[in-house]
Amino acid sequence: MKRFVCLILFLITVHIKAQEQYNRDSIVASIERQILLPTIPEYTVQITDFGAKGDGVKDCKSAFDKAMKVCSKQNGGTIVVPEGIYKINGPIHFVSHVRLHLEEGATLVFGTNPKDYPMVLTSWEGTTLYNYSPMIYGYNVNNVAITGKGIIDGEGHSLWSIWKPKEAKGKQLSREMNHKELPIEDRVFGDEFYLRPQLVQFVNSKHILIEDIKVEDAPFWCVHLLKSESITLRGIRYDAHNKNNDGLDIEQSKNVLIENVTFNNADDNIAIKAGRDNDGRNTSEMPSKNIIIRNNNFKGLHAIVIGSEMSAGVENVYAYDNKAVDYVKRGIYLKTNSDRGGFIRNIYVENTQFLDAEDAIYVTSNYHGEGRGFFPSKISNIHISNVSFGEISNTAIVIEGYPKLKVEDVWLDHITIKSAKNGMTLTNTKNVQFNEVVIGEKQTVPSAVN
Template sequence: MKHFKIFSFTNKTNVIIRLALAMVLFISTAAKSQEIQDTKDVWNKMESIIKNVKPVTFRNKTYNILQYGAKSNGTFNNTEAIKKAIKVCSKNGGGIVLIPKGKFLSGAIHLENNVNLHLQEGAEIFFSTNPKDYPLVHTTFEGTECMNYSPLIYAYQKTNVAITGKGTINGQANNDNWWSWCGKDTYGWKDGMPKQQKDIENLMNMAENGIEVPERIFGENHYLRPNFVEFFECTNVLVKDIKIINAPFWILHPMKATNVTIDGVAINSHGPNNDGCDPEYSKNVIIKNCSFNTGDDCIAIKAGRDADGRRVGIKSENIIVQNCKMYDGHGGVTIGSEMSAGVSNVYVENCIMSSPNLDVAIRLKTNSKRGGLIENFYVRNIEIGEVKEAVLKVDMFYNVHGNQEGKFIPRIENISLENVKVKYGGKFSILATGYKGSPIKNITFKNVIIEKVDTPFSIENVENLKLINTYINGKIIENYEN
């Protein structure tokens, strides 16, 4: 009887153990299955966004600017000839405004509905460096709306607009004109020369004090540099195949724009604040097959600055980056620092990033004056040759233009890097600093290999860091205690 009881108890124990193991296996398998499904859902959502971005279409009618008085002698100002061709084209239902082979000097070019500004291979528009050639328009400077010099190419509240072709747009910016306004001697500024700092401070104060945008007047006798190409409140936009060089300031700037495709564009411009592409308050933006060699961030997703961002209150969302190459720049793909209205749903895949002058591959930057929420930043299939500082940098204490402390504590959550290979990782694999009361939440590295990094982690106030099949300096890293 005793023997039977012992045998019975042992059997029960075995059954319990087996049931427990089966339950653990079931939970583990279910969790893994859920993880796979979640990953599929993320990238399926990206595909659905792409399908919803309708291609632009134009009438098969061409308006050659030579027929409207343009001359390619390098000295004739073609602003009026290009303007006339664009007006006639749009009035007649749209089509192609052709910039033929040659060099054409111009001031500001303003696009109209249903116009494709097409640069033939061998064509170059080189822009005047005379500020008087850029009339006052409703635009922005570093995430704050104002009345300022027109962008060099500008579309305001237009539908179905494009810039295409194998030609070049050349802002002609250098240390002898626009760049020196930044106030740095490395860009040509010297004692006694004008600079932008006072104007920036005045603009920030206007926004903080609720001054209406039409009353924030800058332009002539002020020193806020113009954006290069800006699509302001436009729908259905295409920029394809062109080369862009020597920008005064931000280069491609979709602003409050919807359904934007930037495809096959080559950007090479190393001036101050020469971000390659800055989608701001924009939705459904596809950036693909492009190359970026810049003086600032290659791609920087924006959503307004401080009080002005909160006033506008339009998130940037559904931003897709595919098959791009990033060379020089502060960051490969970044969010901020102007992001007060929030950024959601960013997808980056199949890109190559590498340069001794690339500071960070993936960068999120904000502070307590910005506030706002950054969420859902997904990266996969990236090759990184070399970065200086970090593979991933997330900074809630980004500091520029003096005191950046405020009462608007930002939130950052859901960042995922998958299938990433890094040959030279710089100083840190992850450099992340959050607030104790608002930690950075949910960073996942999966199938990530980082070689030759000085310090694997510098992390403060990060919640739920997952490292799955992640190797740093040849060693698998299974967990990290924050």
């Protein structure tokens, strides 16, 4: 009897401690203190002072290069782009302490000749390599910003769109180089490999702000933050409907705030990643972590995604007070396979309203059926609460682990799903707890015999 009482007291103590350990407001405030907005000197230039014309005809590439160079000599400043359409045949490469400000009515339209985009150190679906420069690119820069009500247009529907069916050779080669751990300097792609560039990418950078701009027609991923930290992404708007047009890809980055973003893109709205296979595992000291996702409007393929490139690990994600404004294929989607390794842990999704979807909550260690079992991933400590869905055309809740490494410690609390073709699939799981989970019509008093 004494042992039984002690066990009950122990379980109560553990439960209380678990509750005490999670205080969202305190945790979020702690992360926010580590996210510093960029400091930009007061020096300001107009892009038109360097020969740029917003007529949609003149190539303004040299004007942006000159403006960046002048700001660099001044130890930073703001480049103002007034109303107009600015054609740019090649990338804008950022320097530290610079803000690119697009006034309302300003549109940057990037050219589509791959030869205008030099090779830079980047990453493609989680593998580090050299490829065509993203259209806006910053490497090893600090205190940078892209702001204003203007538009960044990648013209992805043109030549870049026909590269998607041709990318298999380059994609496969990149993964072989990853698995064989070839030196990065030998991983040079570009001509005849058809790996499309990202629209906006910052690498190894710190104190980044992207605010209010509209993103359109990206060739590949829209906005990619790689191995960076202290990042604020807010008020961004999307109209991007090409293949692989992820909205925000956060990869091996930390201390990130994503808020008040209006998504309307053809792939994942927010994808949190951490490198693929050996590349990710060999940089395990750089997981993606400390990410706040709040007050966003979802519309696109999947809303909140972790993976599938997550081999360095993803932890400490706090998503709350978001909503879907239209259909999404999957609402909450955690995906990996048994060759990724790494971990997904300490994920909190709260107070979020979705509409109709194909699957509501999908957690899988068997993404695309890939993997030979050499590096299973550990998925644990997943909390989903106060989340609602409309009609689900496939399955309401899927949680599937790996036989040798189960999905563990999942809490589903106050989940309501209007209807679903299939209710729930749980395989290879441990300690999945439910409270007030309703799929279909909520049942109350049982019917009488007659």
